[in-house]
Amino acid sequence: MTGLPVKLCDVCPKPGNCCKTITLTEYQDNKPYGFLSMWLPASSRLYALVKLASRDMPFLPLPEPEYGELDGKKYANYKVSCPELLPHGRCGIYEHRPQLCKDYAPASDALCVYYQPEGELK
Numbered sequence: 001m002t003g004l005p006v007k008l009c010d011v012c013p014k015p016g017n018c019c020k021t022i023t024l025t026e027y028q029d030n031k032p033y034g035f036l037s038m039w040l041p042a043s044s045r046l047y048a049l050v051k052l053a054s055r056d057m058p059f060l061p062l063p064e065p066e067y068g069e070l071d072g073k074k075y076a077n078y079k080v081s082c083p084e085l086l087p088h089g090r091c092g093i094y095e096h097r098p099q100l101c102k103d104y105a106p107a108s109d110a111l112c113v114y115y116q117p118e119g120e121l122k
């Protein structure tokens with residue numbers, strides 16, 4: 001995400017756009033970033049906060065996750081905000097950002113302003 005040493009980010013018209021509307025998905029089998037392992041809607045935000053912190057993720061989960069089931073597996077979508085996003089749209093902890101952020105490939109999905117469903121760059 002923001003701050004990655006790739007050319008697209010260097011010329012991005014909306015740096016940090018990729019950090020503003022993140023949805024983390026927790027699958028029942030704990031993939032891909034299994035940071036939750038319980039299904040407790042009543043206390044899920046607190047639980048998510050604790051688990052995110054324990055995995056060194058700075059994100060703040062927004063109030064209620066969205067639960068669902070796909071191919072027989074339960075999942076929860078947590079929308080999160082990132083307090084490390086600086087006002088000018090760059091990462092405040094670039095050197096220590098989560099692996100999830102390091103793994104993000106610009107233009108790979110709708111979080112990035114350069115994303116196009118056809119896979120072509122604007």
Ligand code: SF4
Binds near residue numbers: 001013015018105113
């Ligand atoms: S929106 Fe895309 S190009 Fe802009 S900073 Fe994020 S990943 Fe880089």
Ligand code: SF4
Binds near residue numbers: 091092093
């Ligand atoms: S830690 Fe940095 S790269 Fe990751 S979402 Fe927050 S501001 Fe973006």
